[in-house]
Each structure stands twice: as C-alpha cells, then as structure tokens.
Amino acid sequence: MKTQVAIVGAGPAGLLLGHLLKAEGIDCVVVERQSGDYVLSRIRAGVLEQITVQLMExxxxxxxxxxxxxIEGGFNLADGERLIRIDCEGLxxxxxxVYGQTEITxxxxxxAAPRGLNVIYDAGDVALHDIEGDAPYLTFTKDGAAQRIDARFIVGCDGFHGPSRQAIPASVGKSFERVYPFGWLGILADVAPCNDELIYANHERGFALASMRSPTRSRYYVDVPLTEKIEDWSDDRIWDELALRLGPDAAANMTRGPSIEKSIAPLRSFVFEPMRYxxxxxxxxxxxxxPPTGAKGLNLAASDVHYASAALTAFFKRNDADAIAGYSDKALARVWKSERFSWSLTKLMHRFPEDGPFERRMQVAELDYIANSRAAQQTIAENYVGLPV
Structure with a gap:
C-alpha cells in the first residue's frame, strides 16, 4: 500500500490529523495496534480548549x-477555607x-468511513523504517499476514509507549522528565456534579479534584502514594475522602453513587526533543x-495536530519544505509553556512528601496572592483556556 502520510495511532490525535489531511485532499492511512472498542474504552480527560473545539468545528x-x-466560564481553587474562583470568561x-475525550474519539x-479515512485497527508489531530519508515505510501484521505501507511522511500519534519515538536515534533525541511521587485515584460515577465548575482542592490530607463529564456524570480524583492499590479503595472510602478534601460546601452538594470506573494513574511531566526527525x-x-492538573494533555495533542496538518498541507500543496523543518520548534514552544502551567499548578495544589513547613507557607502565600490579585487570576485564566497557536 502507498500513501502520502502514514499515521501511527488512532486515538484523538491520529484521527483528528487524518480528518484534517483528508479535508485538504492529502492521502493518508491511520494504523492502530488496538481494536476500535479498546480505543473507545479508555477513560481520559474532558476539558477542551478553544483550539480543540475550533478544529472540530x-x-x-x-x-x-x-x-x-x-460551556465553562471558570473554575475554582480551594485552599481549605474558601473557593477562589478564576473567572476565565471575564478575564x-x-x-x-467539558466534553469527554472518549466522545471526541x-x-x-x-x-472516518463516511469521509473515506482509512483506519486499520488490530495492527500488530508496528515498526517504522527509513525515517531519516524521503521514503519511509511502516510494517505491521494484520490477521496474521505481513503488511507494508510506503509513505512520504510518517506521523507518530501512538502515545508514550508507542514505537514512533523509539525509532528516533538516541544520539538525536533528548528527553526531559519529572516523575511525581503520587498518582491520581479517579472514580467515574453517574451522579450529578457537586459544583457547576471544576474544583481543584489543596487539603492537609492531599489533593482532590471535582469535575464532570455531563450534568449526570461526575469524575472525581484524590492523590494517593504510588504504593496504593485500587482494590484497597472501596467506593465508600473514596467518597469519604473526597468529602474531607473538597470541604464542607462541596461535600454537602455531593451525590454518592456506585463507580463505573476506578483507576490510579501515575503523574509525570515529559518532553522529547525534537518532535521531527x-x-x-x-x-x-x-x-x-x-500531569492532568490543568487539563492540557488532549489539548496539547490538538495543537500539535494543528501545526502538523498545516506543515504537511504546505509541503504537499506548495512544496514548502521549510514548513516541515519548522514544525518541531513551533510545536515545542507551546508544549513547554503548557508544561510550565501544569507543573506549577501541580506544585501549588499538591502536598509533596519532601516538602516541609516552608514549602507549605509558600503554597498558602501563593493561594492568598491569587485570591486577591486580578493580574494573577488573569495569568492563570489565559493558560487554562489555552495560549494562542
């Protein structure tokens, strides 16, 4: 099989890129190692920035x-005594x-099928070849048979553990990473949210987040040590912990119910450079x-896709090789700013094991400053709704 662009990964990034390229008349194929049902079963984030909404529009x-x-006009930071509302729309x-990543997918x-986007699911042993030249190709197995796709470009949208990044020589790439000493224990339940807007809470017992997927479906989180096991957390234990950490006002409005899904997700900040080889x-x-603090994961992927689709379109329609050459720098400039915001909000709202009284006082001072400074709130709001692309 031959195509102009082979896309590895049929999550929202890969599918979004495929649709954008097809809309421009660029031939592409998406290859996914999992089944479509598996892709849809993954529970992910649900807060969309303007860039993600605009691409779907x-x-x-x-x-x-x-x-x-x-539509959410703001969100809240809780410091144990009050809710600090960040009025994103006003600022x-x-x-x-709020629209689940699963629903976007x-x-x-x-x-895909009505628009002629070819998506190959259940592709095993996906491997990238000759990516340093002008004639890269993918190999994989499908239904026990070896397959090959020749392309002009390959785009890796295959996640942290996929083969695409691994195909870049170690002498070329550089990784930057911060692994956090806790994970987020999440519970999804068909109950009404406790608040109209998200609440990020910093409590002496740890972090908590109250969020939602719809008016009748809620998503809650608490941070826990990485040594915790999900089987040790009953639904009642999670609801009790949430009531303590979110505070009495949120607890009074919280509706408890059986979990649809429970999981513990480790947190890390990670950037690989360059994003093109x-x-x-x-x-x-x-x-x-x-880290999921600030809801940047899907939205960063969408901004990457925005830049990548523009670069590939410029190459195929105008033979603009400079657009491809500039992709990594453009994407990384926004990536690092979003990484900074997620890292700073994570530091502000979590109690780190290594922190002492000084670090705690710094959190208190920062939250008090945010509560009383329009400028500080505007900075947070600008980052939360998404920086320009």
Whole structure:
C-alpha cells in the first residue's frame, strides 16, 4: 500500500490529523495496534480548549459537542477555607468546554468511513523504517499476514509507549522528565456534579479534584502514594475522602453513587526533543506528557495536530519544505509553556512528601496572592483556556 502520510495511532490525535489531511485532499492511512472498542474504552480527560473545539468545528464534526458539551466560564481553587474562583470568561473573553475525550474519539471514529479515512485497527508489531530519508515505510501484521505501507511522511500519534519515538536515534533525541511521587485515584460515577465548575482542592490530607463529564456524570480524583492499590479503595472510602478534601460546601452538594470506573494513574511531566526527525513527525503523548492538573494533555495533542496538518498541507500543496523543518520548534514552544502551567499548578495544589513547613507557607502565600490579585487570576485564566497557536 502507498500513501502520502502514514499515521501511527488512532486515538484523538491520529484521527483528528487524518480528518484534517483528508479535508485538504492529502492521502493518508491511520494504523492502530488496538481494536476500535479498546480505543473507545479508555477513560481520559474532558476539558477542551478553544483550539480543540475550533478544529472540530473546522471539520464540521462538532454537532454533538455543541449539543452535549458544557460551556465553562471558570473554575475554582480551594485552599481549605474558601473557593477562589478564576473567572476565565471575564478575564480573557474565552471559555472551555467539558466534553469527554472518549466522545471526541467517537465522533472522529464515526466520521472516518463516511469521509473515506482509512483506519486499520488490530495492527500488530508496528515498526517504522527509513525515517531519516524521503521514503519511509511502516510494517505491521494484520490477521496474521505481513503488511507494508510506503509513505512520504510518517506521523507518530501512538502515545508514550508507542514505537514512533523509539525509532528516533538516541544520539538525536533528548528527553526531559519529572516523575511525581503520587498518582491520581479517579472514580467515574453517574451522579450529578457537586459544583457547576471544576474544583481543584489543596487539603492537609492531599489533593482532590471535582469535575464532570455531563450534568449526570461526575469524575472525581484524590492523590494517593504510588504504593496504593485500587482494590484497597472501596467506593465508600473514596467518597469519604473526597468529602474531607473538597470541604464542607462541596461535600454537602455531593451525590454518592456506585463507580463505573476506578483507576490510579501515575503523574509525570515529559518532553522529547525534537518532535521531527527526517520524515517522521511526533504528535501528542508520543512527544510529551503533562500531569492532568490543568487539563492540557488532549489539548496539547490538538495543537500539535494543528501545526502538523498545516506543515504537511504546505509541503504537499506548495512544496514548502521549510514548513516541515519548522514544525518541531513551533510545536515545542507551546508544549513547554503548557508544561510550565501544569507543573506549577501541580506544585501549588499538591502536598509533596519532601516538602516541609516552608514549602507549605509558600503554597498558602501563593493561594492568598491569587485570591486577591486580578493580574494573577488573569495569568492563570489565559493558560487554562489555552495560549494562542
């Protein structure tokens, strides 16, 4: 099989890129090692920045997003005594939309066949070859048979553990990483949210987050040591802990119910440079990971896709090789700013094991400053709704 662009990974980044390229008349194929059902079963984030919403609008795939998404004008920081509301809309004129990553993926998957986007699921042993030159190709197995796709470019949208980043020589790439000493224990339940907007809480017992997926489905988190096991956390234990950490006002409005899903996700900050080598471009988690504090993961992937689709379109329509050459620098400039925001919010809202009284007083001072400074709130709001692309 031959194509102009071979995309590895059929998560939201890979599917979004495929749709954008097809819309420009660029031939592409998406290859995914998992089944479509497995891809849809993954529970992920649900706060969308403007860039993600705009790309779905551009594709005309935003009908369900507009009908079911919750427009959020702000969010809250809780310091144990009060809620500090960050009025994003008032401070920036922009909002975010609560709409699950699973739903974005479903919308993109459902539109693939009608729009002629070829997605190959259950592809085993995916490997990248000759990426340093102008004729890279993919090999994989499908239904026990060896397959090959020749392309002009390969785009790796295959996540942190995928083969794309691993194909870049160690002498070329450089990784930057911060592994955090805790994970987020999440519970998803079909209950009404305890608040109309997200609450990030810094409590003496640890961090908590109250969020939602819809008016009738809630997503809550508490941070726990990495040594914790999910089987030791009953639903009742999680609800009790959330009630303590989120505070009495949120607890009074909290509806408890059986979990649909529970899991513990480790946290890390990770960036790989460069995001382009030869004829390979990296997008999303293949190149960077952010802690979920601030909801940047999916949105960073969307901004990568924005830059990558523009570069590839310029190359195929105008033979603009400089657009490809500039992709990594453009993408990384926004990546590092989003990494900074997620890292700083994580430091502010979590109790780190190594921190002492001084670090705690710094958190208290920072939260008090934010509570009383419009400038500080505006900085947070600008980053939360998404920096310009």
């Amino acid at each position: 551009r594709l005309g795939l935003d009908a369900r997003l507009k009908a079911e998404g919750l 920036t004129g922009k909002t975010v939309v 479903r919308d993109l998957m459902d539109a 030869g004829s390979l471009l990296l997008c999303g988690d293949a190149a960077h990971i952010v």
